[in-house]
Amino acid sequence: MVTIYFSGTGNSRYIAERFSEKTKAACFSIEEVIDFGEVLTTTNTVAVCYPIYGSCVPRILRDFIIAHQSCFEGKKLIIFCTQLMFSGDGARIFTDLLDGVAVEILYAEHFNMPNNICNLPIFPVQDNKKINRYLSKAEAKLERVGRDLSSGIVKKRGFNVLSQYSGYLLQRRSFVRLEKKAEKDVKISAACTVCGKCIKICPMQNLKQVDSGILQNGQCTLCYRCVNQCPQQAITVLLHAPVKKQYPGIHQLYSDDF
Structure with a gap:
């Protein structure tokens, strides 16, 4: 199996x-x-x-x-x-x-x-x-x-x-319909420091760095990985309320392996 x-x-x-x-x-x-x-x-x-x-x-x-x-x-x-x-x-x-x-x-x-x-x-x-x-x-x-x-x-x-x-x-x-909208609805606030972490962890290669900052490619799968791991809490997808407390994930809570 x-x-x-x-x-x-x-x-x-x-x-x-x-x-x-x-x-x-x-x-x-x-x-x-x-x-x-x-x-x-x-x-x-x-x-x-x-x-x-x-x-x-x-x-x-x-x-x-x-x-x-x-x-x-x-x-x-x-x-x-x-x-x-x-x-x-x-x-x-x-x-x-x-x-x-x-x-x-x-x-x-x-x-x-x-x-x-x-x-x-x-x-x-x-x-x-x-x-x-x-x-x-x-x-x-x-x-x-x-x-x-x-x-x-x-x-x-x-x-x-x-x-x-x-x-x-x-x-x-x-x-x-919401899923289709979310594909192109990643927003990155001015708090972004262009550290590149979101680019590295995105499973869809949906984000890329340009001179002006981070741009999306319209391929978001709505997994919320970047929203929860952005060091500056600068990213939102579909729901654009401020991120106040991120979900670190089970493996981050109990190990350093994720």
Whole structure:
């Protein structure tokens, strides 16, 4: 088995790596420069983990799956999506990317994780105590997933009709337009010192340095990585309220490895 994931600020990376540790699966970020064609075609089971944005798979992962669609033919799939509270069919929507590809869904689950939208006042960035609470629940759910898989129990979170309609009607229907707007809606304030960190960490190569500062290329995937890691809190995407407290990500809180 192999696990592949995309993670903007570390939540999905945490789930992917912890699941892989428990199952002794190889684990790769889709941002790694490796031969994913070989990785995917030489395994029988693929676990996929990603954050859900407005009940949509992030653009960067959609592009990746479409480019490697044929590699999933005949595979067994385990699908994990990370979410703030609710996505409806956040795990099921991934299967739409494999329309016409024969796959078997072994498991699908949603994980509530800490908020990384750091400039949305109604959902403040949590303190360490609350983050630990999320992680404890995620660990318990991962243990249950492991037991179910070992026992051959199949669960498909978000695959029922109610989940599909709620995901579409409550989020996806309106988010599609917002996602398109966000592609070109990165704003950088005068506080920017042109340190170049945002350019380095952007998974879409969406930012570039010019004489006047930092410019965008219209390719933002809305992962909020730059918003949360800008040393000057000078970047916003789509939501342009001031950034008061950034989400450092789980790996930054508990290690120096991210």
